[in-house]
Amino acid sequence: MKSYQIVLLKGDGIGPEIVTQAVKVLDRAAGRFGFTVSYDEALLGGCAIDAAGVPLPPETIEKCKAADSTLLGAVGGPKWDTVPGNLRPEAGLLGIRGALGLFANLRPARIFEQLREASPLKAEIIGDDLDIMVVRELTGGIYFGERGRRTVNGFEAAYDTEMYSVPEIERIARVAFRMAQKRGGRLCSVDKANVLESSRLWRATVERIGKEEYPDIELSNLYVDNCAMQLVRNPKQFDVIVTSNIFGDILSDEASMISGSIGMLASASLSEGKSGLYEPIHGSAPDIAGTGKANPLATILSAAMMLRYSLDEPQAAQAIEDAVSEVLKTARTPDIYTEGMRQVTCEEMGDLVCGLL
Numbered sequence: 001m002k003s004y005q006i007v008l009l010k011g012d013g014i015g016p017e018i019v020t021q022a023v024k025v026l027d028r029a030a031g032r033f034g035f036t037v038s039y040d041e042a043l044l045g046g047c048a049i050d051a052a053g054v055p056l057p058p059e060t061i062e063k064c065k066a067a068d069s070t071l072l073g074a075v076g077g078p079k080w081d082t083v084p085g086n087l088r089p090e091a092g093l094l095g096i097r098g099a100l101g102l103f104a105n106l107r108p109a110r111i112f113e114q115l116r117e118a119s120p121l122k123a124e125i126i127g128d129d130l131d132i133m134v135v136r137e138l139t140g141g142i143y144f145g146e147r148g149r150r151t152v153n154g155f156e157a158a159y160d161t162e163m164y165s166v167p168e169i170e171r172i173a174r175v176a177f178r179m180a181q182k183r184g185g186r187l188c189s190v191d192k193a194n195v196l197e198s199s200r201l202w203r204a205t206v207e208r209i210g211k212e213e214y215p216d217i218e219l220s221n222l223y224v225d226n227c228a229m230q231l232v233r234n235p236k237q238f239d240v241i242v243t244s245n246i247f248g249d250i251l252s253d254e255a256s257m258i259s260g261s262i263g264m265l266a267s268a269s270l271s272e273g274k275s276g277l278y279e280p281i282h283g284s285a286p287d288i289a290g291t292g293k294a295n296p297l298a299t300i301l302s303a304a305m306m307l308r309y310s311l312d313e314p315q316a317a318q319a320i321e322d323a324v325s326e327v328l329k330t331a332r333t334p335d336i337y338t339e340g341m342r343q344v345t346c347e348e349m350g351d352l353v354c355g356l357l
């Protein structure tokens with residue numbers, strides 16, 4: 001029997017409770033599809049700061065490198081808002097992405113048929129269906145560039161640096177082109193090439209890769225400000241979007257809101273290798289931690305993405321996605337509650353998904 005070893009980074013806030021539900025679902029899927037999963041836990045974020053004094057202990061990196069894949073809950077919370085920047089929970093998240101070489105972040109934003117009314121956009125703008133894949137570069141650009149403080153004209157000043165090399169752009173472009181090949185065949189590269197030199201290199205490189213290697217894909221370019229506007233004006237025009245770390249951070253939040261389902265959206269962060277890190281795109285919601293109100297479905301769907309992209313268990317992935325789709329017909333956590341449905345807790349939602357598997 002195939003056996004997979006997974007590291008769990010439960011993290012902070014609602015992290016532990018949503019990961020617990022995803023593990024339950026993974027185990028259930030394993031039983032049904034004939035594989036086993038073993039788990040090891042490691043610390044990341046605020047919980048790591050409390051236990052080890054740093055947001056990313058070296059042991060966490062070692063464990064993740066040795067595992068078949070990693071499932072992350074969420075990190076951060078007001079408790080750690082006052083610690084120095086390089087010791088914040090978020091620094092742990094950036095650190096693990098860097099340490100594992102997770103340069104490609106896949107953030108699907110799709111509307112679940114049962115949650116259509118939850119989108120803040122008018123029905124005619126959404127149309128029949130909305131399914132956008134944001135491919136965000138995750139280990140370069142301004143989030144990883146040189147930063148610091150200095151004195152300018154006698155005043156304190158701070159700077160961060162946006163820089164991309166050709167190989168960095170090429171590899172994320174290839175991930176995005178291949179994604180477009182598996183989907184609708186359209187890729188939109190987003191930059192600020194009218195202002196930024198790094199964006200001019202980005203655009204020229206993506207265009208060259210498109211011409212040389214993916215002539216079958218319809219490539220377009222948009223400036224990031226225009227893209228932000230187009231996402232709410234006419235989101236249906238998008239299939240795959242590829243963009244830099246900071247633009248992808250911002251646009252993927254926007255795209256997820258359009259779907260009206262931030263508690264429902266999963267993400268995958270991939271390296272050249274297979275293992276990857278999977279996490280819901282929502283945050284740690286410290287205000288509802290421990291109340292049973294958290295929605296575990298994004299984490300459960302992240303586990304499904306893991307089965308598909310890292311573990312070669314596409315049937316199990318599909319079964320989980322189908323079960324989530326089914327459960328939405330009758331049961332809802334408070335964040336997606338609508339009248340006539342049964343309101344359930346985080347744990348009950350996990351049980352219901354298991355029951356449908």
Ligand code: IPM
Binds near residue numbers: 090093094249
């Ligand atoms: C995300 C988050 C992180 C990021 C933060 C918490 C560092 O916003 O995953 O999008 O900016 O990458």
Ligand code: MG
Binds near residue numbers: 249250253
């Ligand atoms: Mg973000």
